[in-house]
Amino acid sequence: MIYLDNAATTYPKPEMVYVAMDKCMREYGANPGRAGHQLALEAGRAIYKTRELICKLFNIDNPMQIIFTCNATDSLNLALKGILKQGDHIITTSMEHNSMIRPIVTLEKLGIEYTVIQCDKKGMIDTQDIEKAIKENTKMIATTHASNVAGTLMPIEEIGEIAEKNNIIYLVDAAQTAGVYNIDVEKMNIDLLAAPGHKGLLGPQGTGFLYIREGLDLQQMKEGGTGSKSELLTQPEIIPDRYESGTPNTPGIVGLGAGIEFILKEGIEKIRKHEEELTAYMISELQKIDNVRIYGPLDAKKQAAVISINIEDEDSSEISYILDKVFHIAVRSGLHCAPMAHKTMGTFEQGTVRFSLGYFNTKEDVEKAVEALKKICDELKNR
Amino acid sequence: MIYLDNAATTYPKPEMVYVAMDKCMREYGANPGRAGHQLALEAGRAIYKTRELICKLFNIDNPMQIIFTCNATDSLNLALKGILKQGDHIITTSMEHNSMIRPIVTLEKLGIEYTVIQCDKKGMIDTQDIEKAIKENTKMIATTHASNVAGTLMPIEEIGEIAEKNNIIYLVDAAQTAGVYNIDVEKMNIDLLAAPGHKGLLGPQGTGFLYIREGLDLQQMKEGGTGSKSELLTQPEIIPDRYESGTPNTPGIVGLGAGIEFILKEGIEKIRKHEEELTAYMISELQKIDNVRIYGPLDAKKQAAVISINIEDEDSSEISYILDKVFHIAVRSGLHCAPMAHKTMGTFEQGTVRFSLGYFNTKEDVEKAVEALKKICDELKNR
Structure with a gap:
């Protein structure tokens, strides 16, 4: 085949991904961040290590700004629904995946406007069209980094500049590029970066993340046990806990870490x-x-x-x-x-x-x- | 240790769980339900098999009513937020985990009322208190099956009867019991059953499910690619696709299947x-x-x-x-x-x-x- x-x-994965996941399952398959015993601490450290590796790859300062999700779709939903409120306007492109456009279309019912910038037949965008589409209530620009159909790369650095200049939040869907293309959230003015773990990052399915720029306040989509502030009946404000309710996918996140280690090594x-x-x-x-x-x-x-x-x-x-x-x-x-x-x-x-x-x-x-x-x-x- | x-x-897991996950990763790590090639079909079949195993364990008729989630918290959020609307009333207990009570408290802001039934010091509930708390707008009763603190078992069959008699939806959190206690959704009148994959079901972290009784219409929490009705910019109505956007955790779900196979064998x-x-x-x-x-x-x-x-x-x-x-x-x-x-x-x-x-x-x-x-x-x- x-x-x-x-x-x-991506398939296959590097051998070290299989090995790391199996080792995690067999040797420290405890619940991270919930108890203080050795196995739980080891699981917690392994997850933190993956946060650090993600930071290294995308030039992110603070590992606590990485939110683990179950796939890029999950990340995009959190980014879009966490930020956009009634009366806001979002600009996106005609090359987006349904994981971007379906949540946006759903948000329209809540009074959020959207503009889709038409790309040419090759999937190329004219960034002037983005600038022209900016309105007073434009809260976010959201684009893919590369089309999953034609591969067309978007000029994300240029779009990031436009967003920065206009004080607009920039969300990038890096589903087709994370792990292969240079993405620097600082240099490229990316406020929210969504990526799956199981594509270019060479981790397993069931993983993904959303980077949230420090200071951005998103509404969480879920509440639940976080292992922190257990005494509260409301969701704690601490990040990443606020967005990471419930037991995380420890073996998956460990596998994702191993995938990124492979990338950094190669x-x-x-x-x-x-x-x-x-x-x-x-x-x-x-x-x-x-x-x-x-x-x-x-x-x-x-x-x-x-x-x-x-x-x-x-x-x-x-x-x-x-x-x-x-x-x-x-x-x-x-x-x-x-x-x-x-x-x-x-x-x-x-x-x-x-x-x-x-x-x-x-x-x-x-x-x-x-x-x-x-x-x-x-x-x-x-x- | x-x-x-x-x-x-739960730790450790049965050997067959480790083996099944590693085999999935190495031998058919493709994306299920997206393409028609052999590896994708094999991944899709493996996921379907886990749906069937869940059905067998909980006496569920239709495998398509099983929604895979990333943990029980995810399942509970979907169940609660998918059903409850402004003006509804929900009854729950004082023995609930934050994964149940935190979403309920959050929903209060949207105009959803809740009543917490006080249990005794041992965590035991008097089901008459539930009956007394029922109001005209009571839409749901939501209880854990067993306390994660004291282990106290709730009389879910009895509560299910009360719910059925009053035409109220019954949601059970089986985080501490799935895989160990008999749960029969038909006999017990359970409309929504939430469970993690990584506890009594002996699967890996990063898995969970929500069973939705046929005919119940929940609002999905996320939209995205489903591999079905790709031409639509809106979320398809097909179940489970409607609630399972994005690439699933195939190795995790396969491991969960192996965990349930172990349970059925033992x-x-x-x-x-x-x-x-x-x-x-x-x-x-x-x-x-x-x-x-x-x-x-x-x-x-x-x-x-x-x-x-x-x-x-x-x-x-x-x-x-x-x-x-x-x-x-x-x-x-x-x-x-x-x-x-x-x-x-x-x-x-x-x-x-x-x-x-x-x-x-x-x-x-x-x-x-x-x-x-x-x-x-x-x-x-x-x-």
């Missing part, structure tokens, strides 16, 4: 370079196949390692089915939970076949995928 | 019998120590395997510290995130030292704990 569905979840530049090379190679090879349409920037410097294609007007799910069944290549077809992005690209009806590459993919994997597509095209011609 | 903190999280009666025996033995031994105060029913048939004690007026955290440092016995002291329960028991100032036993504890563990307490008492006398 050649796994080219890394935009959904070097994020090396990881990105490898993915860029594979992406550039795949694009150039695909361009040689007559009846393949490729979407997005067609430039490995302007897109994450995500390549969406179609073979003429063929059903995208039919192609992915053949890739799986005949060639044992795992990809994802359809709308990828991002209907607006597909409308932007003109692929809303057909969907696309998405190849998403990871650090553990090789040039040979790409060759085989291209070879398979060639064979499918030939087959279709002779039909 | 003798681990007697199973009410916080037999829940055998597990409960073992825990009851240990509890009865520990209570009887503790009663022989002069200056130990034991709280709760003092009857293994009326309480889960949770025993709270104090040594005269000694600081509970001091005792647990000595148990850990000198005797390598892991317990939890303080308020256990349940201040109302401690007020009910008269231990709000002092807290208690909580011993919570699990299926993997032995009589020898209990003996050592009792021995340690005796030594501490002697030490204190000679002070």
Whole structure:
């Protein structure tokens, strides 16, 4: 099986992730932050270590500003619903995933306005359009860092500047970039950074985080036991406890820590370079196949390692089915939970076949995928 | 290390839980329900299998009525906030954990009334008090199945009858009982059942579920990608998708499935019998120590395997510290995130030292704990 569905979840993970999780489960599977005994303290320290690793990767000062969540969707919901109140306005883009746009559309019912900036067919945004959309009540700008459909990278540093200049909160969805692209919350004026643990950060599913800039006051979505201020019937104000009710996913967070340690050890530049090379190679090879349409920037410097294609007007799910069944290549077809992005690209009806590459993919994997597509095209011609 | 903190999280887990999780991570770590390729389908099947196992354990008909959450707190927040609207009234008890009472107190700000039924010093409830508290706008009765502080079991079948008779929704928090006590949602008229995966169900931290009776319409707390109805910018109505946005914790859910398989293999009666025996033995031994105060029913048939004690007026955290440092016995002291329960028991100032036993504890563990307490008492006398 050649796994080219890394935009959904990276697979495999580094060996050290498996080992760290198993060790946590077997050797210190206690409840962190609740009791004072050795095992509980060890679990608590392991979780704190992951907070520190996240800080290192994204240039965050205070580990207590990292909120662990169960996935990026959870992080985005907390960020959006925690900040936006009746009468507020939010600006977002037409390349967003449903994890961003669905909560925003839901918030509309509570009297929150939104503006969707239309990107071009490659998914590229004109930041002037963002500036033009700013109104007096604009509270937040929320954009993805890279499209999960076309890979298109957003100019987050430039958008961060616009937000900063206009005193607007900037929320970045780093689902497709965390662990591969440089993200510096200070330099880029990012106030809220949402990321899953199980994609580029190489941790397990069931993990994610939201970074909250110090001083930002979000309404929590849940209340419950926090192991702190147990005497209160109201949620404590202490961060991260306020946003982390209930027993955390200790083995998952430990696995996420191991994934980030792997990234720091390998070097994020090396990881990105490898993915860029594979992406550039795949694009150039695909361009040689007559009846393949490729979407997005067609430039490995302007897109994450995500390549969406179609073979003429063929059903995208039919192609992915053949890739799986005949060639044992795992990809994802359809709308990828991002209907607006597909409308932007003109692929809303057909969907696309998405190849998403990871650090553990090789040039040979790409060759085989291209070879398979060639064979499918030939087959279709002779039909 | 003798681990007697199973009410916080059970430890260790059955070997098959570690093995299943590691296998999932290594062999089919794909994203379930998003793509159609083999690995994604295998992950999806594994998750479905856990739904079925939960159904088997709690006599639930339809596996699609199981909502996976990240812990019981998450489940309770969804249950409470999903159902209760302005003008509604909810009845709960004075033995609840903060995961129940904190969301309820928060809901008060939205115009939801609540009544807390006062239990006696042992944590026992008089169900007539519940009946008396019912008003025209009573929408829900919400109780724990067993106190996490004193172990006191609530008569949930009886309460379920009262709820059913009055056409009121019944929510049960099974954090301390799922996997050990018989819970039959049909027979007991339970409309919403919240449970963590990492306690009696022997799964990993980061898992939990909420069972929702078919036909009950809850407002979801989060929106996002569901892998279904991707074309919509609004949350799909399909269950469980509506309540399960974002990538699920596949390895965690697989581990939870393995934990339940272990329970079904051993037999829940055998597990409960073992825990009851240990509890009865520990209570009887503790009663022989002069200056130990034991709280709760003092009857293994009326309480889960949770025993709270104090040594005269000694600081509970001091005792647990000595148990850990000198005797390598892991317990939890303080308020256990349940201040109302401690007020009910008269231990709000002092807290208690909580011993919570699990299926993997032995009589020898209990003996050592009792021995340690005796030594501490002697030490204190000679002070």
